[in-house]
Amino acid sequence: MSRFTLDQEIKLVQDEILLLGSLVEQAILNSVDALQRRDAIAAKNVYDNDRKINAKHHAIENHILITMATQSPLASDLRFLAAMLEVNTELERMGDYAKGISKVAIRLADTDYAIPIREIQQMADLATSMLHRSLGAFVAGDIVAAYSIPQEDNQVDELYESIYRKIIEGMIKNPDTISLGNQVMWVIHNLERTADRVTNICERVVFIVSGESVEFDGMEEEHQDE
Amino acid sequence: MKSRFHLRILWPFVLILVVSLAVLVLLFPLVQDSISQHALETGGEANYLPIFALVFLILAIGLMVGVLINIYYTNQHLSTLEDLSDAAKELGEGRFREIKIPEDVGNIPEMQDLADALQKTAYQTEEQFNTLSKEQAMLSAVLENMTDGVLIADDSGNVQMLNAAAEKLFKVENEQAIGRSLVEVMRHYSLVELWEKTKNGNPETITMELGSAHKYLQVIGINLKKDLPGRTMLLFQDLTQTHQLEIVRRDFVSNISHELRTPIAGLKAISETMLDGALDDPPAARKFLIRMDNEIDNLIQMVNELLELSRIEAGRSNFEFQRSKPCEMISNAVERMSFQAQKADLLLTQDCPEGLPQVLADPTRISQVFVNLIHNAIKFTPPGGSIHLTAWQEGNEVVFLVRDNGVGIARKNLKRIFERFYKADRARSGGGTGLGLSICKHIIDAHGGRIWAESEENVGSKFFFTIPASAV
Incomplete structure (x- = not known):
């Protein structure tokens, strides 16, 4: 097979990954928006849209495997394709998180539980912005961005902690809110996990560019230990 | 035209030939006599060889002179031609200003024609080029x-x-974006879908959040x-501001209805209670009336x-x-609000340094700000x-805190x-x-001035405003 076809295939898969990324990004933002507006219909849309994300995920997986099987990629090409296989999975999981958030949004739509929505929106904006830039770094092989984006995860964690405390305080003050508060915990947990998965994508970027395997989570924990 | 040119190149040769033949014809009878006489005297045969040699010599010299003249002419033409071809090349490369068309083309009409044509072409091309670049500059300035x-995307x-504007919207630079795929540049599936739909179909418009x-955004494909x-x-049309204004307006309508509903509901409840019999109980009725009065004051x-806001805004x-005097305005405000502060169990204090410059202000309005x-x-x-x-002085303004x-x-x-209508903490x-x-x-x-x-949360707030000091 000619070099030209392999390059073309890789480019096609890359574009598909970016499209999937955009679907996931929007799903997360839409689910939080539905939560804010207590809009069960919008939440249901996000929930149903997850099928589209899953279908795209499978299509990309197939595309990568066929490319690997028929084009016999070597060295950096193989590394890039393998990394895309992994990023593809990460994105599918993030899609599931959005689905989880929309499920909560459906349940909370008819309640008047005081959701700390501003902080949650901040968290969602931060996580999706990290996702957006990490995929940009992925296709551009931008190792500088790959090292700097995971540092923003701390901000997400801080927001998580602060919302978590707020919800717990609410539960102590008013035990009736325990069940609903617990639902909101799921929302912030999902957003926090999204940001964690973004750091995984950044690890892949470092791997593709330098061939080194780094663990950004590990680095942070070390910092926290200090 | 062609023949003229050929003639011009050939005339030295023709001249030489004619001169040589003339010399031969003129000299031959003279020389012939002396040669034949000489032959008679010596008893040998007439030797014409020297005369022929002489003729050949003259012919050879004539030929050489002809060749030299020809080389001179050809050189002159060639260098003119070279100049013209250089000029044509520069014209092709678009360097209209540097173009040098030889003015003296050696008196050759054909060359002159060519040079004139070239000059004209250069001039016209420059005109057209300038018009086009002006148009292009205008278009790109607009863009x-x-x-x-x-x-713009290809097929x-x-x-x-x-x-x-698009670079700013998608946070990319032109060089990075050109030649890249749409999804790589715009990073949004809705926009790629819009492109797919419109590339073979009718124009379409979508609104979306990026x-x-x-x-x-409102996007038209x-x-x-x-x-x-x-x-x-x-x-791409950025409707963020319009959208926000829309939200502000929506918030305003819902806020104002809510704010109006509360006192009106209170009034309604009180009037109903009074109609239901409280009116016959004067002490209770009086209490209700005071509450009504308060609610009406709120309204x-x-x-x-x-009204005030719309007046000021207009x-x-x-x-x-x-x-x-800044200190006077402060103490007036403190005096006015001390009762309310006391009621809320708060300590309202002031300090105002002496010697602050006077400010040019409307005391009633500033009192409104303080209140x-x-x-x-x-x-x-x-x-x-x-x-x-x-309050204190900073440069030529007084800062109030x-x-x-x-x-x-x-x-x-x-x-x-x-x-307007922004409430950070609605409950409070x-x-x-x-x-x-x-x-x-x-x-x-x-x-x-500025305000x-x-x-800092749970620590307190500071509100500053400045008023310029009065000039005198």
């Missing part, structure tokens, strides 16, 4: 300076052109098959504030500026707290609190209209 983003979905920046086959243009205040409000700020401080400071007023140790304002709300702001700070801002603006706030 680069328009606030709407423009992006395989790669970006071919994008303007500055990512975590929450940009609200148009395929350019008439002018640029295969290309599709996407036009009046709200309506007044709304610039129809009259200000009566006069030279005023609003102190009123807010009272509302957002838990019992036992304190509110402090002070209202400081409390209340609940404070979250940083993200801080820049929005001067907006109670009966407020969300107009107070907006009115303050307009009043201070009218004084040529801003600093705050």
Whole structure:
């Protein structure tokens, strides 16, 4: 097979990954928006849209495997394709998180539980912005961005902690809110996990560019230990 | 034309030939006699060889002179031709200004024609080029300076052109974006879908929100098959501001209805109670009437504030500026609000340095600003707290400060609190209209001053405003 076809295939898969990324990004933002507006219909849309994300995920997986099987990629090409296989999975999981958030949004739509929505929106904006830039770094092989984006995860964690405390305080003050508060915990947990998965994508970027395997989570924990 | 040129190149040869033949014809009879005489004298045969040698010599010299003249002429023509061909090359490369067309082409009409034609072409091409570049400059100036983003994609979905607004929107640079796929540049599936739909179909418009920046866009996809086959243009209009205004308006309507409903519902409840029999119990009726009076006061205040704000905003409000003493304004405000502060169990204090310059201000309006700020401080400071007023001079303005140790304002709300109807903490702001700070801002603006706030949550807030010192 000619070099030209392999390059073309890789480019096609890359574009598909970016499209999937955009679907996931929007799903997360839409689910939080539905939560804010207590809009069960919008939440249901996000929930149903997850099928589209899953279908795209499978299509990309197939595309990568066929490319690997028929084009016999070597060295950096193989590394890039393998990394895309992994990023593809990460994105599918993030899609599931959005689905989880929309499920909560459906349940909370008819309640008047005081959701700390501003902080949650901040968290969602931060996580999706990290996702957006990490995929940009992925296709551009931008190792500088790959090292700097995971540092923003701390901000997400801080927001998580602060919302978590707020919800717990609410539960102590008013035990009736325990069940609903617990639902909101799921929302912030999902957003926090999204940001964690973004750091995984950044690890892949470092791997593709330098061939080194780094663990950004590990680095942070070390910092926290200090 | 051609023959003339040939003649010009050939004439030296012809001349030489004619001269040589003439010499031969003229000299031959003379020489022939002497040669034949000489032959008779010596008894040998007549030897014509020298004469022929001479003729050949003359012919050879003539030929050489002809060749030299010819070389001279050819050289002259060649260098003119070279100059002209250089000029033509420069013309082809678009260097109209540097072009050098030889003026003296050696008196050769054909060369002159060529040079003239070249000169004319250069001139016309430059004219056309200038017109085109002017048009192009105009078009690109329009493209680069328009606030709407423009992006053109080819038929395989790669970006071919994008303007500055589009670069800003998608945070990319031109060089990085050209030739890349749409999804790589725009990073949004809706936009790729729009391109797919419009590239072979009719123009289509979508509205969408772009990512975590929450940009609200209207995007129009148009395929350019008439002018640029295969290309599709996407036009992005940023409606974020309009969208936000829409939200503000929606918030306003819902706020104001809510704010109006509360006192009116109270009034309704009281009047019903009175009609149901409380009227016959004068002491109770009196209590109810006092409450009604309070509710009506609230309503009046709200309506007044709304009117006031619309008047100030429309610039129809009259200000009566006069030279005023900053400390006097502070102590007036403290005096006015001390009762309310006391009621809320708050300590209202002031300190004002001596020797502050007078300011040009409308004391009634400034008092309104102080009342609003102190009123807010009272509302957002838990019992036992304190509110402090002070002023100092900074350059040629006086800075006033209202400081409390209340609940404070979250940083993200801080820049929005001067907006109309903005309430950072809806639960706590109670009966407020969300107009107070907006009115303050307009009043201070009218004084040529600035107003801003600093705050830390659970520590307290500081509201500053400045008024320029009076010149005299």
